[in-house]
Amino acid sequence: MLLPYDPSSPNFKSAIRTIPGYKLDDEIPIRAMVFESNAIFRLPEYLELAGAGAENPLLVVVDELPIRRDGELLKPLVVDVLTQAGWNPTTIVLKPHDEQSLHTDLYQVRCVQERLVPGAAVLAIGSGTVTDVSKHASYLYGQESGLRVPLVVVPTANSVSAYTSNTASVDVGGVKKTLHSRYLDVLVCDVETLASAPRNATVAGVGDILVAFGSFADWYLAARVGHDKNYSGLPRTLIGPLDEIFGRDAEELRNTTPYGTALLAELLALEGLAQSLANTSAPFSGFEHSISHLLDMMVKQAKQTPILHGTQVVMLTVLTTLAFRHFMDEFNPGDINLDDCFPSHAEMQARVLEAFAFLDPDGVIANECWGEYRKKLDLWHAQRETAQAFLDDWEMIRAELQTIVRDPADLVAILGKMGSPTWFEQLDPPMPEAQIRFAFEHASFIRSRFTLGDLFVFFNWDRDRLWSYVWENARLLAAQTR
Ligand SMILES: [Zn+2]
Structure with a gap:
């Protein structure tokens, strides 16, 4: 990828420490960010990298939306991949509980948090809401129990920068608040899934x-x-020269080519990190x-x-x-x-x-x-x-x-x-x-x-x-x- 700081590179975390404005005690605990074709078929490997084990409980958090990946339903496909590799996933489907459509609030967060037990890991498959609910539930569980919950996220759309941030946007009593939360452990961007998302999400x-x-x-x-x-110049340096990047690759992005899809996912990952490192x-x-x-x-x-x-x-x-x-x-x-x-x-x-x-x-x-x-x-x-x-x-x-x-x-x-x-x-x-x-x-x-x-x-x-x-x-x- 032609980005000055490539989040998929193994040297990424040490490279960004040299950017002026990086606070040296800021450790990003993310273990890997993957932007690849067919990445979902390697999920067992990424879950292990996050610290999960096939012998332990695995909660798969999703919403009710049927997501298609190259025409095939994504969520059953992921469960299949995991089951065949010897994992025993339990699916939690988030559903609206009031007259509004599904959104991140403390009710949803508690629903997931209640299902967590010692040793359990979380795999979130979805967009901003599913990610924020999973992130914040595992954060609160970790705060209350002192136990670390391995968290892997599979984004289903290139729509938000929430995946890689350490905050969660949560509705608290009708007011949307940005709450301090946690980072995920492994981000798994499957190019075929992201390219299948509605055009609106990419826009x-x-x-x-x-x-x-x-x-x-x-x-x-x-x-x-x-x-x-x-204020620091860190976010600007980290994300790179956007006018050049978009000037060069606008058509790849427009046509959601594999290259364009991975590029946009990388830029959104950088944006989330930049906001977390800037603390705003x-x-x-x-x-x-x-x-x-x-x-x-x-x-x-x-x-x-x-x-x-x-x-x-x-x-x-x-x-x-x-x-x-x-x-x-x-x-x-x-x-x-x-x-x-x-x-x-x-x-x-x-x-x-x-x-x-x-x-x-x-x-x-x-x-x-x-x-x-x-x-x-x-x-x-x-x-x-x-x-x-x-x-x-x-x-x-x-x-x-x-x-x-x-x-x-x-x-x-x-x-x-x-x-x-x-x-x-x-x-x-x-x-x-x-x-x-x-x-x-x-x-x-x-x-x-x-x-x-x-x-x-x-x-x-x-x-x-x-x-x-x-x-x-x-x-x-x-x-x-x-
Ligand atoms: Zn905005």
């Missing part, structure tokens, strides 16, 4: 990687204004994700059909990379009077509550947003000297940003080659400009995470000029791909 995976064209820069900005102490999702979740979260809230309120997350965030990344371009070209610290850049709590509270009043009649959502936004505003007020340093150091910061932000034209060209939408009218359903503009201009108010969107607010940026630059250039770039 989602690609989209969530390509946000890095803009999100690395948001993370850098957050560090420069004193809002994130975890920030490197892959910046301004574009704030806009996307707000759009989701608006779409839900209007009872519209939501756009697939990966497709939505990558389209928004075209806008945010253009916004970075605009900011880098136009920002002049000499124009800024810092006294005007620290709006009062009362002023901002009124702005947030007014902006989001339409989302629900009792103002619960608007108040929740204000609660999050307020944390960011507090920190901004508390660090005025850091804002001053940002102005003083702008030339150096701009030079650094120019190396971090990737070219929006490259991004749109990649989307074109991938056969993905490049313009909002091509989305299904099409998304109107007014809706996107509202989300773009108010995204900062829903989250405590600092991004470029916050600088536009604090520096009282000309919103009409910004929007026409971003929107018109995005439209031109999209027109060039047709």
